Amino acid sequence: xxxxxxxxxxxxxxxxxxxxxxxxxxxxxxxxxxxxxxxxxxxxxxxxxxxxxxxxxxxxxxxxxxxxxxxxxxxxxxxxxxxxxxxxxxxxxxxxxxxxxxxxxxxxxxx
Amino acid sequence: xxxxxxxxxxxxxxxxxxxxxxxxxxxxxxxxxxxxxxxxxxxxxxxxxxxxxxxxxxxxxxxxxxxxxxxxxxxxxxxxxxxxxxxxxxxxxxxxxxxxxxxxxxxxxxxxxx
Numbered sequence: 346x347x348x349x350x351x352x353x354x355x356x357x358x359x360x361x362x363x364x365x366x367x368x369x370x371x372x373x374x375x376x377x378x379x380x381x382x383x384x385x386x387x388x389x390x391x392x393x394x395x396x397x398x399x400x401x402x403x404x405x406x407x408x409x410x411x412x413x414x415x416x417x418x419x420x421x422x423x424x425x426x427x428x429x430x431x432x433x434x435x436x437x438x439x440x441x442x443x444x445x446x447x448x449x450x451x452x453x454x455x456x
Numbered sequence: 457x458x459x460x461x462x463x464x465x466x467x468x469x470x471x472x473x474x475x476x477x478x479x480x481x482x483x484x485x486x487x488x489x490x491x492x493x494x495x496x497x498x499x500x501x502x503x504x505x506x507x508x509x510x511x512x513x514x515x516x517x518x519x520x521x522x523x524x525x526x527x528x529x530x531x532x533x534x535x536x537x538x539x540x541x542x543x544x545x546x547x548x549x550x551x552x553x554x555x556x557x558x559x560x561x562x563x564x565x566x567x568x569x570x
Binding site: 444 | 506519552560562
């Protein structure tokens with residue numbers, strides 16, 4: 346089975362840096378995704394990691410350690426529009442397209 | 457065109473009604489998905505279509521019936537639903553089912569069963 350853990354809520358200040366952690370225990374591993382979801386909207390794809398290390402994409406970076414079953418999403422220079430839910434999703438032991446989502450971390454950015 | 461389009465955006469139906477949700481993409485993606493999302497919960501996979509064939513059914517009740525008429529369209533037929541089926545239904549697509557492909561989600565259909 347799949348078990349994915351993220352903090353439920355986080356708060357940060359505009360202009361700051363925030364790190365959202367995700368730990369997972371899965372029967373197999375074919376990659377980890379981060380999605381952003383604003384309230385009432387669909388999730389949007391942010392990043393994908395399958396090898397250990399850091400992937401940087403503008404203000405957002407994502408890190409993966411497969412041996413530790415651990416990932417984080419790093420958001421720099423926070424903006425008010427970054428207030429959203431951030432979903433960690435793991436692709437398991439098949440290539441069948443299925444991703445299992447964590448419960449999401451609700452990030453609130455304050456002025 | 458980089459979008460997944462879902463219709464309708466909102467749907468209210470009675471427990472004896474039959475309705476259909478529609479999803480369309482013109483990105484040439486060969487995998488399409490139906491997810492169900494309850495409030496403050498993550499999306500839960502219902503069905504996966506790969507090259508227009510059903511590849512995953514996550515033990516979804518038969519009152520939900522998916523259909524993939526062609527590579528651009530995905531339908532979800534609804535019949536005799538229960539109030540607990542009220543949720544946001546998300547369609548997604550990806551280039552393939554291989555691990556490297558992230559999803560492009562549609563904006564969803566918010567379904568209320570009365």
